Amino acid sequence: MTTPNLSIEELKKRACETIDKRKKEIIDLAKQVLANPEAGFREFKTAQLVAQKFQELGIQHQGGLAVTGLKGRIPGGAGSGPTVAVIGELDSLVVTEHPHADPVTGAAHACGHHCQIGMMLGATMGLLTPEVISQLSGQIVPFAVPAEEFIEVEQRLEMRDQGKVEFLGGKQELIRLGEFDDIDIAMMCHTASDMGERKFAMGGTSNGHVVKFVRYTGVGAHAGSLPHRGVNALNAASFAIQAINSLRETHKADDTVRIHGIMTRGGAAVSAVPSDVRLEWRVRSATPNAVVENSIAVDRCFRAGALAVGAKVNITTIPGYLPMRHDTKLQDIFRRIAVDLVGESATLVMPARRNRGGSTDMGDLSHIMPSCHPYTDGAVGPGHSSEYVITDYESAVINPAKIMAMVVIDLLADGAKQAKEVKSNHRPLLTKNAYVKFQREQAEVAEFDGAA
Ligand SMILES: [Zn+2]
Numbered sequence: 001m002t003t004p005n006l007s008i009e010e011l012k013k014r015a016c017e018t019i020d021k022r023k024k025e026i027i028d029l030a031k032q033v034l035a036n037p038e039a040g041f042r043e044f045k046t047a048q049l050v051a052q053k054f055q056e057l058g059i060q061h062q063g064g065l066a067v068t069g070l071k072g073r074i075p076g077g078a079g080s081g082p083t084v085a086v087i088g089e090l091d092s093l094v095v096t097e098h099p100h101a102d103p104v105t106g107a108a109h110a111c112g113h114h115c116q117i118g119m120m121l122g123a124t125m126g127l128l129t130p131e132v133i134s135q136l137s138g139q140i141v142p143f144a145v146p147a148e149e150f151i152e153v154e155q156r157l158e159m160r161d162q163g164k165v166e167f168l169g170g171k172q173e174l175i176r177l178g179e180f181d182d183i184d185i186a187m188m189c190h191t192a193s194d195m196g197e198r199k200f201a202m203g204g205t206s207n208g209h210v211v212k213f214v215r216y217t218g219v220g221a222h223a224g225s226l227p228h229r230g231v232n233a234l235n236a237a238s239f240a241i242q243a244i245n246s247l248r249e250t251h252k253a254d255d256t257v258r259i260h261g262i263m264t265r266g267g268a269a270v271s272a273v274p275s276d277v278r279l280e281w282r283v284r285s286a287t288p289n290a291v292v293e294n295s296i297a298v299d300r301c302f303r304a305g306a307l308a309v310g311a312k313v314n315i316t317t318i319p320g321y322l323p324m325r326h327d328t329k330l331q332d333i334f335r336r337i338a339v340d341l342v343g344e345s346a347t348l349v350m351p352a353r354r355n356r357g358g359s360t361d362m363g364d365l366s367h368i369m370p371s372c373h374p375y376t377d378g379a380v381g382p383g384h385s386s387e388y389v390i391t392d393y394e395s396a397v398i399n400p401a402k403i404m405a406m407v408v409i410d411l412l413a414d415g416a417k418q419a420k421e422v423k424s425n426h427r428p429l430l431t432k433n434a435y436v437k438f439q440r441e442q443a444e445v446a447e448f449d450g451a452a
């Protein structure tokens, strides 16, 4: 390419112009994903849409990673350098009463991930502007990743039994598979609601967690004529839930403990003593150590329920997510660009210890490489509820697409000087192998026969 070298500011301007020019197409892509919601590891239509877009954009890519993941690869035109991933999450939640829910599966984008696919593709389009990509070193990896929402635990355990996955979160599994081995820096942006005058929020942290699949086995019997012959698995579970709630006074405020779950099976017929009762439970806390302590306490409660009525309990503990650790230098690049785009007063940086209570597998990735996970405005309603909808696509898709494109330009222009600095300043908390080992050690199956 013979275009003269443009300044970094000029490159950013060109990338943003491309995004503006294709704005309607980018927003329509997000809306197409919204209209076809699919829960984790089942995002086949969504992955197909991304594959088609990669194809159209001439991006070399590989699909079927951790079942549905899709990884593009775009070499910069200015020689070798670090690789930066721009991540978008493919999956939806299941919220049957959501206005955009799939009428058959109940899947719904009640966490705004459809916007992430839009912004990831939008940022990529901006970066593919010929005069921009020709001046970037290293590589860009637009990466559509599956299964961030840790739901449908029993179905995912079946997938694990069938050998389709080992870890039940998308980025966890992609890390294990080595799909992040060739990536140096990772970034994404998540939509948020109720941000007031703010357009972007960054910093803070998230809870770590482990996940439980708990199965109580009792003895069925006629609930009217022979209840004394039965062992009531539902009573065992409800006793366990009360025991878990009684732990509340032991939770330290700084640990932001959240222990919650659902019953996915509560018996089969009202006329029979319930003999098969299943729970999916989540133990979240600010630090991995607190997660372990609270997980042990919760297991005790599950056993207490079994002991009370003499039911059997099987507790499967599943490795969950690690707390988010933003790379401060990467985050600062993001912050400066956000300030340029939307102004200082619209850009919030939360203190590192501010914990939002939720969890993300971006936390896992942030333990092994420089990562950041800011939030962009554009939604209304509480996250994960039927009221969570995107009302401002400019904020939810276009602004973050521009910022992520500009962050990549800052990182990879000028011989990838800033990317190299981010990389060399970063001290990973875990190596990939240590991460996989740590997570494998969380996995456990405990059986208790309910005998005193
Ligand atoms: Zn979510």
Ligand SMILES: [Zn+2]
Pocket (backbone or CB within 6 Å): 111, 112, 113, 148, 190
């Ligand atoms: Zn989310």
